[in-house]
Amino acid sequence: MQSSSRLFPVSLLGAELRGDLSEDVYLLKPRNSPDASVELAVTRLGRADVQGGRGVPVILLHGTFTNRRFWYSPKGIGFGAHLARAGFDVWIPEMRGHGLSPRNRSYRHNRVVDYARYDLPAIAAFVMEQTGQTPHWMGHSLGGVVLAAAAGGGYLDQHSAASLALFGSQVSRLYLPLKFPPVAWGGHLLLGCLPHLSGMRLGRGPEDEPIGVARDALRWHGLFGRFGCGRENWWQGLATVRIPVLAVSAEGDRQDPPAACERLLRQFGSASREHLCLGPRNGFSSPFGHVEMLISKTAQREVWPLLTDWLRRQASTSAEVQGCATREALC
Numbered sequence: 113m114q115s116s117s118r119l120f121p122v123s124l125l126g127a128e129l130r131g132d133l134s135e136d137v138y139l140l141k142p143r144n145s146p147d148a149s150v151e152l153a154v155t156r157l158g159r160a161d162v163q164g165g166r167g168v169p170v171i172l173l174h175g176t177f178t179n180r181r182f183w184y185s186p187k188g189i190g191f192g193a194h195l196a197r198a199g200f201d202v203w204i205p206e207m208r209g210h211g212l213s214p215r216n217r218s219y220r221h222n223r224v225v226d227y228a229r230y231d232l233p234a235i236a237a238f239v240m241e242q243t244g245q246t247p248h249w250m251g252h253s254l255g256g257v258v259l260a261a262a263a264g265g266g267y268l269d270q271h272s273a274a275s276l277a278l279f280g281s282q283v284s285r286l287y288l289p290l291k292f293p294p295v296a297w298g299g300h301l302l303l304g305c306l307p308h309l310s311g312m313r314l315g316r317g318p319e320d321e322p323i324g325v326a327r328d329a330l331r332w333h334g335l336f337g338r339f340g341c342g343r344e345n346w347w348q349g350l351a352t353v354r355i356p357v358l359a360v361s362a363e364g365d366r367q368d369p370p371a372a373c374e375r376l377l378r379q380f381g382s383a384s385r386e387h388l389c390l391g392p393r394n395g396f397s398s399p400f401g402h403v404e405m406l407i408s409k410t411a412q413r414e415v416w417p418l419l420t421d422w423l424r425r426q427a428s429t430s431a432e433v434q435g436c437a438t439r440e441a442l443c
Contacts, residue, residue: 117140117238117241117242118241119142119234119237119238119241120140120141120142120143120144121140121141121143122138122140122141122238123138123139123141124136124137124138124139125137125138125139125153125212129160130186130187130188131160131187131188132159132160132161132188132197133157133158133159133160133188133193133196133197134156134157134158134159134160135155135156135157136155136156137153137154137155137156137212138153138154138155138156138238139151139152139153139154139212139213140152140153140154140234140235140238142230142231142234144230144233144234145226145229145230145231146218147216147217147218147226149216149217149218150208150216150230150231151213151214151216152205152206152207152208152213152231152234152235153180153205153206153211153212153213154203154204154205154206154235154238154239155180155203155204155205155206155212156201156203156204156242157184157192157193157195157196157202157203157204158196158201158202159196159197159199162199166201166243167199167200167201168199168200168201168245168248168423168427168430169200169201169202169203169239169240169243169246169247169248170195170200170201170202170203170247170248170249170250170423171203171204171205171235171236171239171247171248171249171250172191172192172195172202172203172204172250172251172255173205173207173249173250173251173252173255173256173258173259174204174206174207174210174252174255175251175252175253175254175255175256175280176253176254176311176316176317176319176321176325177311177314177316177317177318177319177321178210178311178317178318178319179206179210179211179212179318179319180192180204180205180206180211180212181211181318182252182406182407183202183204184196184204190407191406191407191411191416191419192204194412194416194420195420195423198420200423201243203235203239203247205231205235207222207227207231208222208226208227208231208322209222209319209320209322210319211319219308219322220307220308220322220323220324221323221324222322222324222325223322223324223325223327223328223341224254224257224258224261224325224328224341225261225265225328225341225344226324227258227261227262228258228261228262228265228267229262229265229267232259232262232267232268233262233267233268233272236268236272236273237272240272245274246271246272246273246274246430247272247273247274248273248274248275248276248423248426248427248430249268249273249275249276249277250276250277250278250279250419251276251277251278251279251281252279252280252281253279253280253281253367253368253402254281254325255279255281256277256278256279256280256281257278257282257283259273259276259278259281260276260278260281260283260339260350260376261339261346263276263349263350263353263355263380264339264340264345264346264347264348264349264350264353265341265344265346265349266349268355269355270354270355273355274355274356274426274427274430275357275358275423275426275430276355276356276357276358277357277358277359277360277419277422277423278357278358278359278360278373278376278377279360279405279406280360280361280362280365280367280368280373280402280405281359281368281373281376282368282369282372282373282375282376283332283339283347283372283376284339284372284375284376285333285368285369285372286333287333290330290333290334290335290337291333291334291335292335293334293335296330296334296335299330300327300330303323303327303330304323306323307323308320308321308322308323309321309322309323309326328341347379350376350379350380350381351379351380351381352381353380353381354381354382354383355380355382356382356383356384356385356426356429357377357382357384357385357386358385358386358387358388358422359373359374359376359377359385359386359387359388360373360387360388360389360390360405360415360419361373361374361387361388361389361390361405362389362390362391362399362400362401362402362404362405363389363390363391363392363393363399363400364391364398364399364400364401364404365400365401365402366401366402367402368402370389373387374387374389386422388418390405390414390415396410396414396415397410397414398410398414400415
């Protein structure tokens, strides 16, 4: 079968119509990481009644214990489907071993650095090849953390990310017990006995998570821990980022509280930084929660339109900047 890309092998897993939406699922085989068995499923959503050109590309990253269905259901409900109906070209990757992405050989040891260093650049390259545009990125929970890691590590820059939106994402919340080395050591020992973390058993979601990602969290929140990998200090690297950033938090989010989400936002060096805190204090009818900020009827009414408007503003600004750059090049 002929590859759908000139960058690396890409196969089309399926092309379907789901009501008023078109759904194309690709399987990417980047072969850019030490584990050559990695394959990444990426779903493209668009309006079925639109022929030819599509809108501005937006890439949506899911968080832990979930998959592409966080962003849209088989019935076409969800924020991803909403963006597609609003005219955006929506791309939804599934991380290694999630959803339609098969488990790679080293699945158990997958870490955030693998997602940030290898997978996101490959996804960005493929989307830009297919669309001819720089995509906007949105990530929920761990998805937002991976975006921050990729930006702080220099794996995503202005050429591969027009803007970033982080939903319920933070790396600085204080977990006091983990500051005691015996507790952290015990956590690592316990994780070493498990094949993976089961979302179903933990009541967190339909997917499993690799042990490597859990160990990353223990390291970051432990004594003298920092957001990074090895000699790479992603936290310091964020200060050099110039990509526009939006951080969305919720008053009712006990997992990733607003103060910690805002602290991550402040670390970015971007000239354009916005914090949207959802809750009654800011005029919303609900305090929302970690998931409810995007998946709820209240979010559909009150949050989705705000996020869509923000994306449109970013797309307009990106188009103006690109136009100025083109004119300068011609001169």
